[in-house]
Each structure stands twice: as C-alpha cells, then as structure tokens.
C-alpha cells in the first residue's frame with residue numbers, strides 16, 4: 001500500500017491498531033485525536049477535539065493541508081450507556097457531534113475541497129448495533145445508524161467522483177472503551193482484538209468490499225438482527241440494558 | 250377524554266394538519282420556529298403556540314419545558330415530535346451549516362426533548378411519537394436528512410425497548426407528502442409530485458397509526474391504497 005491515510009481517533013482502540021498497521025505498510029498516516037499516538041517518522045498528529053464544533057472549525061485547515069488522501073477512516077467515536085434520561089444533555093451533544101456530525105462534515109468537506117485522490121477509499125466505522133438495536137445506549141445507537149445510512153446515501157455520488165465508500169460494522173472490541181461500557185460480568189474474551197479488526201478492515205479495502213462486518217459471530221448477529229429485528233432488540237435489552245448497573249459516559 | 254398533547258413543527262404541513270384534526274377534543278400545545286404573529290391564523294382556536302427554534306436544541310427544550318410548566322401540565326399524554334427540515338443537494342455541496350441544522354432540528358432536538366419530556370410522559374402513562382421518513386433507509390440527494398431520520402429510527406428502536414412498561418415509544422415514517430418542505434429543501438419533485446399525498450390525508454393516516462401503536466411503521470401511498478381510502482372510505 002502506498003500514499004497517505006487519514007485516521008480519526010487513532011490514539012487508542014481500533015484506530016491505534018490501524019495506524020500501526022498502516023505505518024508498517026509504509027503508508028504516511030495523519031492521525032486526528034485529542035491525545036497523541038506513539039510517534040513515528042511517517043506520522044503526522046493533528047490535535048483536535050472532534051466532539052466540539054468550534055474545535056473542528058479550527059482544526060479543519062490542518063486536516064486539509066495534510067492531504068490529499070488515499071484512504072480515510074472515520075473511526076473516532078464514543079458511547080454513553082445507562083438509563084437514557086439520566087445522562088446529561090451535554091454528553092449527548094458531544095456524542096452526536098463526534099460520532100455523526102463530524103464524520104459527515106469531513107466526508108462532505110474532503111470531497112468538496114478535492115482532498116480525496118482519485119481511487120481513494122473512505123471508511124465509516126459504524127457499529128453492529130445498526131443491525132441489533134441497542135437499548136441502554138439509545139443515542140449511541142442513533143449516532144451509528146445515522147452514520148451507516150449517510151454512508152449508504154453518498155455511495156453512488158462518491159463513486160461517480162472516483163471515491164469508494166466502505167461501511168464497517170464492528171461488534172464489541174477488546175478496547176479500554178468497550179470495557180467501560182460492558183455490563184457487569186460480561187466476558188471480555190468474547191470481544192475481538194482491535195488488531196484483528198484492523199487487519200480485516202485493511203484486507204477489505206484491498207478486496208474492494210463495500211460492507212465489512214468483522215468476524216463470524218458479528219456476521220451471524222447481523223443476520224439475526226435483519227431477520228428478527230424485534231426479537232434481537234428484546235434480547236439486547238435482557239443481555240445489556242437489564243445488566244447495566246451504572247451509567248457510563 | 251381530553252388528552253394533553255404536544256406537537257412540534259405544527260405551523261405547516263403534516264404537523265399543522267394533524268393539529269387541526271385533533272385540536273377540538275384535546276388540549277394542544279404546538280411549536281415552530283417562526284414568530285407567533287406569523288402563525289395565529291393557521292392554528293385552531295384554543296391551541297397554544299410556543300416559538301422554539303430547534304436549530305438551537307438546548308434552548309428549544311428549555312422553552313418547551315417552560316411552556317408546559319406554565320400551562321400546569323405535570324403530565325403529558327402524547328408528544329408528537331414532528332418538526333423537521335432537509336436540504337436537497339449532492340453530498341459534497343452540503344455545508345457545515347446545513348449539516349448542523351439538519352442534525353440539530355431533526356435529531357438532536359428530538360432526542361433532547363424526549364429526554365426532558367420523559368417525566369411528564371411517565372406521570373400520565375403517555376406516549377412519545379417520532380416522525381421519521383421513508384428516507385431513513387438512505388437517499389442520495391438528501392444524505393444528511395436521511396442520516397438524521399435513520400438516527401431517529403435507531404433511537405426509537407432502542408428507547409421503545411428500554412422504556413417498555415413505562416412510556417410507549419413509536420416511530421412513524423411518512424412517505425412523500427405535498428407540503429412546503431420540498432420547496433424549502435430546494436427540491437422540485439416535478440410531475441412525481443402529483444402523486445404525493447395531501448397533508449390532511451397523511452395526518453389522518455399518522456393519527457390512525459398513533460392509535461394502532463405499531464413501531465416502526467411506514468405510512469405512504471401504498472398504505473393509502475390498501476387502507477381503502479381510494480374507494481371513499483373515511484380515514
């Protein structure tokens with residue numbers, strides 16, 4: 001692989017694994033995050049709070065200047081779990097900005113400003129919850145559904161301009177983030193390692209996949225959610241919402 | 250029985266037609282972003298209007314809360330979160346501004362309202378209705394609009410389950426309706442526009458869907474035919 005990649009939220013979790021793998025493949029990587037990732041000769045770090053509109057306005061010129069890009073992975077995201085109405089409004093505001101609004105602005109803006117090279121790939125990291133529903137994280141679920149449908153909506157228009165759009169729907173990953181939001185007694189070993197998800201993502205970009213659901217369990221869950229949406233959402237309530245013993249945001 | 254009902258975005262289109270339909274036997278409070286002088290002739294007598302611009306969701310929530318408080322409504326039987334906007338253009342032509350507005354009015358404000366209304370809804374054994382769109386599955390000329398409606402869909406799906414046995418939650422996805430929304434969005438449906446349902450017809454179908462309580466539910470032209478309305482059956 002050659003060229004320049006942009007990864008949002010590259011300092012931890014899936015983003016961090018991706019940044020490392022891309023660097024190992026000799027790509028130049030631009031990472032946008034709040035905290036710096038490990039340094040590397042081919043890595044540019046842009047510090048920007050992507051959950052804050054004004055910060056995005058300010059950081060935008062640096063993001064453009066570091067392009068044009070061959071691969072963009074809009075990965076940064078957070079969750080908020082617990083009883084819906086008990087979580088503060090400000091938390092929801094930041095969540096929607098980070099998970100939905102900023103990626104939409106970035107996709108639209110990168111295309112408008114010709115910051116995507118011809119043949120570039122644009123990846124939206126949604127969530128497996130798109131297929132299952134997510135009681136106990138209604139706003140997170142909303143943010144990821146919105147992102148998934150945005151990706152779907154722009155696919156044809158972007159293809160006509162030489163950019164392919166990829167939707168990724170990861171299930172639970174073994175990241176510090178997922179750890180915090182998991183219900184009490186959840187089995188961490190069932191969560192996929194971020195490295196493995198990153199490998200699957202890169203293989204998918206090479207194969208030209210439009211949709212990436214990493215791992216067999218996630219694929220089966222997505223299928224079940226498509227076939228029996230109400231039953232699977234009910235099951236999610238039992239397995240997750242009813243076991244949540246605290247709000248985390 | 251007289252219900253206490255809140256309808257957002259009732260100055261035009263579907264919300265306005267729904268308000269006219271239900272105002273005579275209920276206590277109704279409605280919102281819009283325009284100033285009060287511009288709405289009075291369009292609203293039935295007795296309906297209370299609150300100007301609450303959802304491009305600033307946090308403020309809109311406070312204004313609506315304040316109005317419910319001053320009306321003495323400690324309980325709310327029905328909230329129909331219907332206010333919505335869209336911008337029709339190619340994805341790269343959407344600006345930060347149109348993206349912010351679409352997500353704020355359609356998604357953020359509705360979610361924050363659901364949050365702030367939960368106490369009143371629960372107190373009355375009430376129901377939350379979200380107005381989505383058939384576009385929630387994706388729409389190439391309205392990408393952020395489609396995203397906002399998909400967000401509402403996922404929100405309703407999760408919350409209906411989370412609030413089960415406490416507060417009923419429903420999402421209704423209208424199909425194409427002949428309201429001023431399309432012109433405001435910069436979209437000309439052309440001759441297809443003649444197939445759009447009238448706002449009064451859509452409001453009647455939405456009203457019936459609210460009573461039936463299925464969620465998610467699509468109300469569109471196909472449903473209109475199936476419902477027998479073409480044969481003159483009264484909706």
Ligand SMILES: NC(=O)c1ccc[n+]([C@@H]2O[C@H](COP(=O)([O-])OP(=O)(O)OC[C@H]3O[C@@H](n4cnc5c(N)ncnc54)[C@H](OP(=O)(O)O)[C@@H]3O)[C@@H](O)[C@H]2O)c1
Nearest residue numbers: 258259260261262263281282283303333382425426428430
């Ligand atoms: N028409 C369709 O084909 C169609 C199809 C599917 C779904 N829908 C959905 O149905 C709902 C009603 O649409 P409609 O066709 O009746 O549209 P409309 O005639 O344009 O009416 C929209 C209503 O939303 C209010 N609104 C817009 N921006 C607002 C803001 N910033 N703050 C507060 N209120 C605001 C408007 O009030 P002001 O004018 O006072 O701002 C108006 O009362 C929307 O959610 C729409 O997405 C419509």
